[in-house]
Amino acid sequence: MSGWLLKDVRLPAAEGPDDVVDLRLADGIIAEIGTQLSQGDDQCLEGAGLVALPGLVDLHTHLREPGREDAETVETGTRAAALGGFTAVHAMANTDPVADTAGVVEQVWRLGRDAGHCDVHPIGAVTLGLQGKALAELGAMADSAARVRVFSDDGRCVSDAGLMRRALDYVKAFDGVIAQHAQEPTLTEGAQMHEGIVSARLGLQGWPAAAEESIIARDCLLAAHTGSRLHVCHVSTAGSVELIRWAKSKGWRVTAEVTPHHLCLTDDLAEGYDPLFKVNPPLRTHADVEALRDGLADGTIDAVATDHAPHALEDKESEWDCAAFGMLGLETALSIVVESMVATGRMSWYDVADRMSVRPARIGGLSGQGLGLAVGVPANLTLIEEAASWTVDPGQLASRSRNTPYAGRTLPARVLATFLRGRPTVLDGKLT
């Protein structure tokens, strides 16, 4: 079978100028890296002006299947992922039925494999039915065909400290990680947006930063006590970044992610009461955005994760209070990171590869993803047209839903091609 020759692509270097090289993809791996490689039988892609990144890995995706196929399916969600440059996504457990058994996680895993646009790694629920009362069968999910390693009640916080401690302890047996949605429920009953100057004016019930930070502080201490792995989902406040920096300085096994939207959007967008900007955790202040960018740049925050949260139109075209939390992210994530971090000089392309591929794959315990671009590794990669810009048109997104907060915005950088184990899933910016 012939492979692909990617000519004159830019390989981001840790230091110094990036290399411009040819990559040969054959038999699912990167077979050769060099200059002036001969084409042979391979199909050729002229890569001048393109940045090659290892295939992006999302730690936090809501694919909505089973249960809300009107909002997204594994098929449509992974199409969106491939177009966004992803070769692997972690599918969150808050489906209906909840992914709290081996049966459900295997179903999602198979749907992903059959769709073939990117790898789908189901996340298992920590507690039965996300109820926060009793542990789900974490071991059965770990041992299933889906090989679950990440467990999360995302959307809800494992707020019971005793249960959280047990979960952290238990997953050590199979090197699992608990991905916590940090939100103290008693501080956020009915909460609608960040508690601050804007919520006071708009009369929307506040979601205080302390509700996130108090859980993160507690969980870091539990991670230290158990020696287990904690991953903090969608960090949204300056205080959270400080706490994670502190925990890491102690050598505790704590990792964290930030969403693209928390890197660029702020709470004042709620002014028009348009629920497109309603998300959990909520959009925070400029000071928080700055702290999150600093934290991502210095590595305190390990990964960018989309929290891609598709919602049917009627769940967003309503009063703010009644609307669902969440926004789309897969197809815009890379561009937002480029706009927020690369264009501002805070991160290099090498750092982008680290935070969007290498580290998330490591946190997720994936073996064939996030290994960088080197001879012999699986050919999971994406090619980015750095100089391009594009305007977000919700109607043109591959996701089944339309709830992007970036409608009409012109964003930098475009995903031109994505390869999954040597096979193109996206070429010329379109699904193959």
Added chain:
Amino acid sequence: MKRHLLSAADLSLDDALLILDAAGQLARVSDRAIKRLPTLRGRTVVNLFYEDSTRTRLSFEVAAKRLSADVVTFSAKGSSVSKGESLKDTALTLEAMGADAVVCRHHASGAPHRLADWIQGSVVNAGDGTHEHPTQALLDAFTMRARMGRLEGLRVAIIGDILHSRVARSNVLLLHTLGADVTLVAPPTLLPVGIEGWPVQVSYDIDSVLPKSDVVMMLRVQRERMGAAFFPSAREYSRRYGLDRDRMAMLADDTIVMHPGPMNRGMEIAAEVADSVRSTIVDQVANGVSVRMAVLYLLLGGSEAAFSQPAEEVAGA
């Protein structure tokens, strides 16, 4: 003036004064035997009430009828709304029926903003969640001006559950526009985080504020707040923040006492205070009709220039 009245912040000083002046002229209609003007004949005003509020709904109904508008009242109970129709579908229905103005009362903050995105007519916010109630602020300002003769430099104390009060939010914005000095008084649990952005003084101590106030506005304390532990008990609240006879004695001679209603007598306000000569509570209700007539008139009757002519007609009538 803007097309909608969603927030008291939508009103410039000129807009606010125009409404108050118009309300003053329209108030005379209410004193006539035939309390009706032909101004809005053929126009349709829809009262869209998702929350029970007899007093506000009646006030808007009377106001619209005195201007000869066709008034349709659409309350959430017993309508398609209770069958789960979305706000958007309701808006499209009203739009198709040709509503010229929609007066909206809703339990969700911002619901009138959403309506305004979907319909062509004017939207008047008649109270949305814990956000705003701009016509209440207008009638309060009208009442203060009528009783005190001015608004600029007036020292207004607003006392009670500021956190959940749409009346407080609208009053703070409008009174600031009109040049009054506002002090908010509440237990710390009933003040919003982020209040530092408001153009007000804040105090936890009612006794230090009362002697320095020209206007004292007491807010209703919702019984359900007690269960949520915003304060320990009704008695404690009443002792620390209620306006009783002893505290009334601390007021300057001409200080007035206001309340947007409905009152919890014996809780935030003692019966002797509510029924005293200082109380403007009944005036507020009457002024509500005049102010709402002015708002509907100016939003639907068109520009300021269009207003001045019929206003003379009113004055000469």
